[in-house]
Amino acid sequence: MSETKTETSLKGVKNLAALTGNEAVAQALRQINPDVIAAYPITPATEIVQIFSTYVSDGLVNTEFVAVESEHSAMSATIGASAAGARAMTATSSQGLALMWEMLYIASGLRRPIVMPVVNRALSSPINIHCDHSDTMGARDAGWLHIFSEDAQEAYDNTIQAIRISEHPDIQLPTMVTMDGFIISHGMEVVKMLDDDVVRDFVGTYKPDTYLLDVDKPVTMGGLDFTDFYFEHRRQLAEPMEAAPGVVKQIGEEYGKLTGRKFGLYEGYMLDDADYVMVLLGSTAGTAKTIIPELRAKGIKAGLLKLRMFRPFPYDEVAGLLAGRKAVAVMDRSDGLAGLGGPVFGEIRSALYEAKQRPPLADYVYGLGGRDCGPAQLMQVFEDMQKMAVTGAAANRVNYLGVRE
């Protein structure tokens, strides 16, 4: 189990920077130095490519920057560049991701190892520019790997690792790396950067196995399948998803040796002996880390399971971690409108189906459209969990936290 305990002194740490999440990811893109970036601006992700475009004009990268007229074109151009044999990237958010929709499936169907930072923002309507996870959650079945970041540091670290994960011979699928809109994208924090050459060595040179401009090994991409082969081609997409957890862990280990920051499929915080476990994705996991020690001091065994990988979903690991607990609360920063809570809840319930000791389980939809979720709200969830442990079931399977009814 990956329990976190890191050195906290900043004395003598090199390459420290005060960066917003967007600045940190722009720096990661500069260090990765991709062949092509095609992008269209959208709040709150605009700064990533805006800052990156200054690196292009200042000659700090060799990237061909393609300013396109929509996100649909951004993803199309990125797929085209990738198919031609380039390491190609883009970044977006919310409505921009929604406009990319049909191209997302084409990126994965063509096995393009595209890495795309996505700044999580609510979807219209009503129009809202603030954070929730409904944009990328809607793309959860598009054949993309999906990595969540808690803070600016993780957004930076995950972006770099995602290049290796996507381009791994056993994967060859696109990856979206997310961070919470405004809370992380526009919040300045301490980021420990790596040296440029360390990042460049880590990501290496992209050597595609198959690409359109390889005249010695001609291939077709984007062909038509009838009833004869479509099923076989789609079936093949399940294999890299099965291989992904192992690859993600292996690259997370390697990155850990390089940086002291090890990554896996999830992070446990005071989880090992916890009776009451909160499951979270993104920036609110950091807020939970501030109240769990308070609960522990009162003798309440609280813990956190922060999921890093959402696609593929670590079903077996999650089942092993949550079975036998006194109560589990799932936090969803999007409402699946599925009839029974949000998308994380659905996955956790599914993961626990085969567990021998299924814990009482409740879903909490929170923080939609940037609604603040602070320590008091999270405390309330831990109080609810203690009641669930006594009664053996949640009073409500699905709860809406911090909403006016």
Add this chain to the structure above:
Amino acid sequence: MSKMIEIRWHGRGGQGAKTAALLFADACLGAGMYIQAFPEYGPERTGAPVASYNRISGEPITIHSAVESPSVVVILDPTLIGAVDVMKGLPQDGVVLVNTNETTEEMGKKLGLNGQKLFVLDASTISKETIGRDIPNTPMLGALVGATGMVDFDSMIEDTEAKLKKKFRNKPEVIAGNVQAIRQAYETVKAQHA
């Protein structure tokens, strides 16, 4: 400094409340502290009330929710008092700094102090005399250091100068004025310590 300090900046769109929070965070990082700086995003218009925030600590900061109960409030524009609840969440042992030409007594009454420590300075006049424009954010940065002593003044001014040089690489003439403004504000507030 292991206990986390939270700061709320009040200003109007265009006065640099966001920049002040970013500059202060950068200076605190320079002194080896963990930092957060973030603005409150709403409908941003020049002149509309805006707020920004800092968290500063000797330990890693993981909390990612709003600042509810800051220990320091910095008010860049005194016309916000009454229009915005600038004292919201400020505890009795909190500190408030106001850019104003009024006296401590007058301002204290207006704010309805309840034990909080108040510092006043005419940052707008300082700014006009040193920078040539009414941009009170950098002098208030000096005032904040003078009031709280959270970072060493000399290292703060060094860090801020470096940051300003980067930000204003096409307008180097404004840097000396800003540095002078910060210094003057720092001295003004230092003198008010009881």
